[in-house]
Amino acid sequence: MPEVGAIGDANSVVIIAKIYKMMGERGDLNNLREQIDSIFSPALSRQYWQFYDSLLSLHFKYNDVDAAAELMLDLYRRTRSLNSSSVLPPVKSNGSQTQCFLQVGSSNLRTGSRIIIDSLNLKNDFLVAAKSQPELILLVDGKLLPSSKAIAKLINGYVKERNVDKLSNFLINVQKEAGIVEADLCSDVLHACIMLRWLDTAHDILDDLELAKIPVGANPYASLLNAYLKENMWEESKVLVNQMKKVGFVVSVCNEHGESTCVVENTAANHLDKRTSNLVKKSDMLQFLELEDREYNFGNRLVYEFNSSILFFCKAKMIEDALKTLKQMRQRNVQPTVLTFSYLVDGYSSLGMYRDITILWGEMRRQMEYGMLAADRDLFDCLLWNFLRGGYFERAMEIINYMLKHNMYVDKWKYRREFLKYHKNLYCSLKASDCRTDAQNRRLEYVRAFRKWSGIDR
Incomplete structure (x- = not known):
C-alpha cells in the first residue's frame, strides 16, 4: 500500500486490528485507537465493532484489567450520549483531519512502512466478515456494549488481584457517570459472586454500593444472608441483617427441618426487585465467571x-x-x-x-x-x-x-522463486564425485532434493 500510494479505509483498520490481536501487539493497537476515538460516532459502531473487540481482548490477555475497565466504561458513556440524541449525527469527512499515518513494522523509517489511513473512508461493497462474531463486545441497536463474558473477565481479574474496590468503582461509575440505569448489572454481579461462594467479595461490593447510594434490590441481600446461614457464618449474618434493616428491609429468619433461611418481607424499597426477581434464570454471567475462574492462569498473562x-x-x-x-x-x-x-x-x-x-x-x-x-x-x-x-x-x-x-x-512456486533469486547457479555443474568433503557431499544432496521437490529439476 505505501509503495503504490493506496489509502486505507475502515476495512483496513479492522484487518490491521485483527493482525495486531493475533500478534499480541497491544501498543500499536492502542496508538490506532486514539485516531479512531477522535472521529468515532454512533453511526460508525458497526464498522469499528471488531476493532474495539480486538483491543479489549488484548487488554485482558495482558491482564491489564484497569485498561479493560476504562474501555468498557467508555462504551457505556457513548451509549448515554446516543440515548440523549434521537437522531444519529451524520458522518462527515474533513479530508486530511480524518487521515493518519500508521507505522507498520519497525519504527525505523528506513526499514518500516507508513500506511495512510482514512478512518472515515467507508466502502459499501466490502466489509470485513469475521468467521465468528466478537465475543467481548456486542452490537445492540447500533450501540457497542460489553458482553457478559467481558464483565465476567473483569470480575475475575479484579478478584484475583484482590482489587474488589476497583470492581465496585466500575459498577458505581456505570450507574452514575455513564448515566445508565443498570440495576441488573449490579444484581447479576452480586448473584454470580454469591453462587461462586465469594461471599466476602459480594459483601464488600454491597458495602461500596450502599456508600455510593446505588439502589440494590432485596434479592442480593437475601441470597447473601442465606449463603451466610448455610455456611454457619453467624457473625457475618448479624452484620448483614443490621445493614438490611438500615436500608429498610424487614428480615425474619426462620428454621424449618433444622435449616436456617431468611425471608425479606415487602417494604417500600422492595419495588427495586421488579428487575431482579429472575436472577436465577440469568445464568450467562455466572457460567462465564465459572469458566474464567477454572481457566485463570497468571502465567498465561505473563507470556x-x-x-x-x-x-x-x-x-x-x-x-x-x-x-x-x-x-x-x-x-x-x-x-x-x-x-x-x-x-x-x-x-x-x-x-x-x-x-x-x-x-x-x-x-x-x-x-x-x-x-x-x-x-x-x-x-x-x-x-x-x-x-x-x-x-x-x-x-x-x-x-x-x-x-x-x-x-x-x-507454496512451491514462492520458494522456487526464492531459490532461483539467491542460488540459481549453485552446484549446477558439480557432481558427487567432485565433492572434497562429506559436508559438501551432504549439502549437494539436499540442494538436489530441494531442486527436485520445487520442480526446478525434472
Missing part, C-alpha cells in the same frame, strides 16, 4: 508481557536484550509460545543471523517433539524462507517434511 518486550527488542534490532528476556521467561517457568519464536526468528533475520536461526530451530523442534509447542504454518513458512536465504538446505528440507507431515500447504 504476553514477555512477548511484547521481545517484540520491541527485535524491532529495534537489540537481539541480545531479546535473548535476556527469553532467559527471564524460562527462569519464571513461563513457556515460550509460537509468537515468542516468531519474533526471535524475525529479529535474527533482520540482522542476517541465519546460523542462529538454525540453532533456534533445534530448540523449537525439541519442544514440538515433547508436545510443548504447537506446529504452526506461519512459523514454518518464516523458517523455510530464512533457511533458503541463508543456504541451509538440510534445515529447509526438514521444515518441508514437517509441513507435509502436518498436512500444511507449501
